[in-house]
Amino acid sequence: MKSQQLLCRIPLTFSVFNGSDNEQPSMKPLENKILSNFGMKKFVVCTDAGLSSTPNRIFNNTANRKFVTTQSIKKLKGFLKDFCLGDEGWHLNGSKKAFKLSELDETEYYDKTIYKDRRINEDGLEQHLVVTFSFKYRDYHRSVRSRQLVRTSKLANNPSSLKRNRQNDPKRFIRQDHCTTDGEVADHLITSIDDEVVREEEQYDGFYAVCTNLEDDVSTIISINQKRWQIEECFRIMKSEFQARPVYLSRKDRIIAHFIICFTALIIYRILEKKLGGEYTCESIIRTLKEMNMLVMPGEGYIPEYTRTDLTDELHDVFGFRTDYEIVSQRNMKKILTTIKK
Numbered sequence: 001m002k003s004q005q006l007l008c009r010i011p012l013t014f015s016v017f018n019g020s021d022n023e024q025p026s027m028k029p030l031e032n033k034i035l036s037n038f039g040m041k042k043f044v045v046c047t048d049a050g051l052s053s054t055p056n057r058i059f060n061n062t063a064n065r066k067f068v069t070t071q072s073i074k075k076l077k078g079f080l081k082d083f084c085l086g087d088e089g090w091h092l093n094g095s096k097k098a099f100k101l102s103e104l105d106e107t108e109y110y111d112k113t114i115y116k117d118r119r120i121n122e123d124g125l126e127q128h129l130v131v132t133f134s135f136k137y138r139d140y141h142r143s144v145r146s147r148q149l150v151r152t153s154k155l156a157n158n159p160s161s162l163k164r165n166r167q168n169d170p171k172r173f174i175r176q177d178h179c180t181t182d183g184e185v186a187d188h189l190i191t192s193i194d195d196e197v198v199r200e201e202e203q204y205d206g207f208y209a210v211c212t213n214l215e216d217d218v219s220t221i222i223s224i225n226q227k228r229w230q231i232e233e234c235f236r237i238m239k240s241e242f243q244a245r246p247v248y249l250s251r252k253d254r255i256i257a258h259f260i261i262c263f264t265a266l267i268i269y270r271i272l273e274k275k276l277g278g279e280y281t282c283e284s285i286i287r288t289l290k291e292m293n294m295l296v297m298p299g300e301g302y303i304p305e306y307t308r309t310d311l312t313d314e315l316h317d318v319f320g321f322r323t324d325y326e327i328v329s330q331r332n333m334k335k336i337l338t339t340i341k342k
Contacts, residue, residue: 009230010270012038014263016256024053031065044068044214046228052211054123061125061213068224071129071209080120084131084209090114093219101133110135117218120211127211130221138206145201149173152193173197233282237269238262241286275318280311288312294323294333301329 015030042064052069060067073084090099117130152173175194238244244262249255288311294302308324316322321336
């Protein structure tokens, strides 16, 4: 089972488009590439809110293609939003009993995910709306907002920096007024924390919604969506460990070549991760490989300059050679390099 989970994390393909373009139209060409290059007839597309447009959902509303996509509760119609945030009708996986959210013991249910679901018809598309709530996820939201409000307080004292760049920019909590509380015109811009915006966001803490056209039970749908972190992890590894961004290139062919190198490195890493049984983090594997340096001794051979660890032992066992002897002769090093090339 563990091997299958690791296998599904190996990326298949990628697409490159202009950073200024809307990302939503990029999904169809990528799916068509998967269909043609890999001969796949059936698959489930799991996306975040950025790719969950109605056209993309309709495109994957076929007998062979299904979707599980993040649904913004804020963007739902009023009656559906009320359903998502309502106190009644919550269920625990495996139980038919309905709960009231306000009556749940927070300590007992802190690490558990409860849900409610219903059928909806939006834009002529029949979908299954699944809403989950977690006290742990609620506290995560509160923690993030608390840190943002600290940053907001500092930014409020610098009016020149109040231009918002992103949807979740901490500056969204800043209110700007050009008059005093008495209604008089102020000589200077007055900034403050907008408590109304804070309260508006607080009501969504801990809630998460997805829409799908799968006919599976709710627990399966939740499980599929929770595995989306594996995709997000690929992007994080590309950006951090493999430094895929920023890209200081302008020609398209060179940009594509850059990402091909990073993508190939990601595939090799995932295969290595699988061979190691998924027991080590990406950071530890990359760091260990970078530190496995050898000191050249002319006429003698090579001396390892790294410290032997459980991970270096695993790497040697996986690839069938060792470089952690006191001295690796030139002859043995040539054999190792020949083995690697094969």
